[in-house]
Amino acid sequence: xxxxxxxxxxxxxxxxxxxxxxxxxxxxxxxxxxxxxxxxxxxxxxxxxxxxxxxxxxxxxxxxxxxxxxxxxxxxxxxxxxxxxxxxxxxxxxxxxxxxxxxxxxxxxxxxxxxxxxxxxxxxxxxxxxxxxxxxxxx
Numbered sequence: 001x002x003x004x005x006x007x008x009x010x011x012x013x014x015x016x017x018x019x020x021x022x023x024x025x026x027x028x029x030x031x032x033x034x035x036x037x038x039x040x041x042x043x044x045x046x047x048x049x050x051x052x053x054x055x056x057x058x059x060x061x062x063x064x065x066x067x068x069x070x071x072x073x074x075x076x077x078x079x080x081x082x083x084x085x086x087x088x089x090x091x092x093x094x095x096x097x098x099x100x101x102x103x104x105x106x107x108x109x110x111x112x113x114x115x116x117x118x119x120x121x122x123x124x125x126x127x128x129x130x131x132x133x134x135x136x137x138x139x
Contacts, residue, residue, distance in 0.1 A: 055085040
């Protein structure tokens with residue numbers, strides 16, 4: 001993926017340690033190579049350290065945590081987002097979905113109600129309709 005198969009020139013090369021015409025796998029660049037060894041969660045956390053006010057990065061990290069099976073951490077991150085970024089509508093919807101998947105229907109309905117209000121504030125009719133549909137399925 002981040003590697004390429006190159007045939008080294010007959011000249012001395014630091015990647016092939018002076019061996020001539022030896023085929024070597026080398027990294028295309030250090031950043032991509034180091035990214036291969038870090039999880040997506042670690043990469044998101046690193047980006048968040050440099051851009052702590054980026055709501056998309058917070059949301060992506062919450063989704064990644066939930067995807068990795070750490071539902072509680074994902075829910076906590078989404079809950080924090082609802083306070084810190086009250087107009088980030090997808091955070092309400094995903095939090096409501098995760099709560100519903102965990103059979104926490106009352107909590108899911110509460111979050112979805114807040115999300116519908118946020119969607120109305122931001123004129124996101126599509127998201128409001130999707131959250132209403134999920135809300136009604138939980139009755």
